[in-house]
Amino acid sequence: MSMLRTNIFSVLILSCICCVSAANPIHIFMGADDNYTMPTSVAMSSTLANHPGNDIMFHIYDFGMSHKSKDILTSVCSKKAELEFIPFSYETVKGLGMNICNAWPLGVFAKYWIPIYSQERGIDKAIWLDGDTVVNGDIKRLWDIELGDNYIAGVKEVAVELSKAFCGTLQSGFCVLNAGVLLFNCKKMGDYEMLEKLRQKTLELSDKVIAVEQEVLSSVTANHQIILPMEFNFQTLLQGVYGLTDAASYSDDSSQSLAAAAFRSIRKRVPLPSIEDVLVYHYAGKGKPWTLMGGFVPFTDLWYKYLRRTPFWGFKESLKEEVAAQSSRLFDRAVRAVGFIGKALVFKIQ
Numbered sequence: 001m002s003m004l005r006t007n008i009f010s011v012l013i014l015s016c017i018c019c020v021s022a023a024n025p026i027h028i029f030m031g032a033d034d035n036y037t038m039p040t041s042v043a044m045s046s047t048l049a050n051h052p053g054n055d056i057m058f059h060i061y062d063f064g065m066s067h068k069s070k071d072i073l074t075s076v077c078s079k080k081a082e083l084e085f086i087p088f089s090y091e092t093v094k095g096l097g098m099n100i101c102n103a104w105p106l107g108v109f110a111k112y113w114i115p116i117y118s119q120e121r122g123i124d125k126a127i128w129l130d131g132d133t134v135v136n137g138d139i140k141r142l143w144d145i146e147l148g149d150n151y152i153a154g155v156k157e158v159a160v161e162l163s164k165a166f167c168g169t170l171q172s173g174f175c176v177l178n179a180g181v182l183l184f185n186c187k188k189m190g191d192y193e194m195l196e197k198l199r200q201k202t203l204e205l206s207d208k209v210i211a212v213e214q215e216v217l218s219s220v221t222a223n224h225q226i227i228l229p230m231e232f233n234f235q236t237l238l239q240g241v242y243g244l245t246d247a248a249s250y251s252d253d254s255s256q257s258l259a260a261a262a263f264r265s266i267r268k269r270v271p272l273p274s275i276e277d278v279l280v281y282h283y284a285g286k287g288k289p290w291t292l293m294g295g296f297v298p299f300t301d302l303w304y305k306y307l308r309r310t311p312f313w314g315f316k317e318s319l320k321e322e323v324a325a326q327s328s329r330l331f332d333r334a335v336r337a338v339g340f341i342g343k344a345l346v347f348k349i350q
């Protein structure tokens with residue numbers, strides 16, 4: 001426990017602190033390194049574009065950002081929001097055991113520290129946004145949700161529902177929230193006893209689950225959660241799975257196949273949002289708008305709409321060139337693989 005407390009204070013002391021002019025700012029926590037500066041800037045830009053006030057405070061966990069990356073994110077805020085960078089490294093979470101820490105990205109553990117860091121600064125409520133999100137409405141819709149005595153609010157993780165539907169098993173005996181968009185009650189969670197519970201649960205589940213922070217946060221806050229509608233965290237990969245633009249394809253008249261039955265069951269438990277109601281688009285999964293698979297990712301055009309508002313828009317052509325280069329390298333590897341297999345087959349025939 002003392003090690004955890006010492007690490008927390010080291011983060012507090014090393015933070016680059018900015019004063020917030022707004023009396024009651026909206027506190028948004030995110031995390032980035034140099035590789036994730038561009039998507040993070042898009043998420044921030046979209047948030048600011050759809051919020052009329054100047055009362056947002058961004059707290060960015062620094063997972064290894066250069067001065068240039070920090071300057072870019074600072075420029076995105078301009079005069080519309082305040083910004084601070086919080087140094088965060090594996091050293092900060094060494095109390096969890098380095099064998100565990102090295103197996104997971106830093107962003108997994110950064111979420112554990114939000115409530116206690118916030119309470120040290122008198123912040124009672126905080127939002128977490130993953131860097132691969134776009135906020136297409138006023139973030140105040142999420143901020144204004146009353147948490148009461150609940151610890152956390154989030155959207156149910158549909159991937160867990162899919163696992164249950166297709167595999168017939170479920171690791172968790174509780175509702176798992178997707179950790180890409182969360183609303184924390186820092187007043188209720190911001191103590192070292194809660195941090196210790198998160199630490200212990202991480203040690204318990206680290207080798208048993210796929211997304212450790214989702215399972216840990218959901219388990220520790222079980223029975224003290226608010227389950228939000230999917231519009232607050234719509235995972236774009238579900239566009240095809242749920243048939244968002246063709247809901248009739250999974251109606252009661254659909255085929256009685258396993259897939260149709262599973263999707264109907266999930267749709268009843270996790271209602272679909274309408275496009276007009278979606279507040280946060282979450283580009284979860286391996287396919288991202290800025291990668292080789294971007295052309296196959298739903299709502300990529302929306303992501304590029306907000307990219308235009310960042311300093312990275314000037315690099316759009318080079319981004320396209322990089323994607324083309326990735327495609328070319330992938331094709332070359334495929335050709336070499338086919339050639340190798342062909343030679344092997346010829347040798348075997350001879």
